[in-house]
Amino acid sequence: MRNMAMTNSRNRKKGQLGLLVEDTGHALVELALTLPVLVLLLIGAAELGRLAYYSIEVSNAARAGVAYGAQNHVTASNFTGMQTAAQNDALNITLTTNTATNSCACSNAYTATSACSTTFSCSGTNRIIEYVQVDTTATVSPMFHYPGASKTYTLTGQAVMRVEQ
Numbered sequence: 001m002r003n004m005a006m007t008n009s010r011n012r013k014k015g016q017l018g019l020l021v022e023d024t025g026h027a028l029v030e031l032a033l034t035l036p037v038l039v040l041l042l043i044g045a046a047e048l049g050r051l052a053y054y055s056i057e058v059s060n061a062a063r064a065g066v067a068y069g070a071q072n073h074v075t076a077s078n079f080t081g082m083q084t085a086a087q088n089d090a091l092n093i094t095l096t097t098n099t100a101t102n103s104c105a106c107s108n109a110y111t112a113t114s115a116c117s118t119t120f121s122c123s124g125t126n127r128i129i130e131y132v133q134v135d136t137t138a139t140v141s142p143m144f145h146y147p148g149a150s151k152t153y154t155l156t157g158q159a160v161m162r163v164e165q
Contacts, residue, residue: 043144044146047142047143047144050142050143051140051142051153051155054092054093054138054140054155055155055157057090057092057093057138058090058093058095058136058137058138058155058156058157059136059157059159060089060090060157061086061087061089061090061093061095061098061136061157062086062134062135062136062157062158062159063089063134063157063159064085064086064088064089065082065083065085065086065089065098065100065134065136065159066082066100066132066133066134066159066160066161067085067161068081068082068085069081069082069085069100069102069132069134069161069163070132070161070162070163070164071163071164072163072164073130073163076102076116076130076132076163077102077116079100079101079102082100082132082134083098083099083100083134086098086100086134086136090136090138093138093140094138095136095137095138096137096138096139097135097136097137098134098135098136098137099134099135100132100133100134101132101133102115102116102130102131102132102133102163103115103116103130103131103133104116104120104128104129104130104131105128105129105131106122106123106126106127106128106129107122107126107127107128107129108122108126116130127165129162129163129165130162130163131160131161131162131163132160132161132163133158133159133160134158134159135156135157135158136156136157136158137154137155137156137157138154138155139152139153139154139155140152140153140154140155141153
């Protein structure tokens, strides 16, 4: 009886060791199967963050250009100065398009705007209100090209501000 108990004990240990020996490569195989998916997700998240950063840069450049133009009526007609201010703000990206415009409206009709000129006038006691607008555009290429995804992305920014009176 004692020999039988020892034999069962040995068989049980051998069986447990046998199971352990059979499981040694499973974790490595699972890692090999899931690692490419995890790396792809990590690279995709980094690429999305990079595109979001550049989008913010393009929008902030438009805002900087319009802030320069909205200082007074002289800077509102200085389109080159607004474009330079926008380009100087976008240090990490090259703007492909950078346009500045101004428009005028009467204080009784803000939605009816037209080009500002020396002949623009408002009737009665209405005042002339001047606006400046800067539009910026940049083209960004992703670091990694995914099948089915675009090879370049066009990011745009626009800012409109009322000129100080």
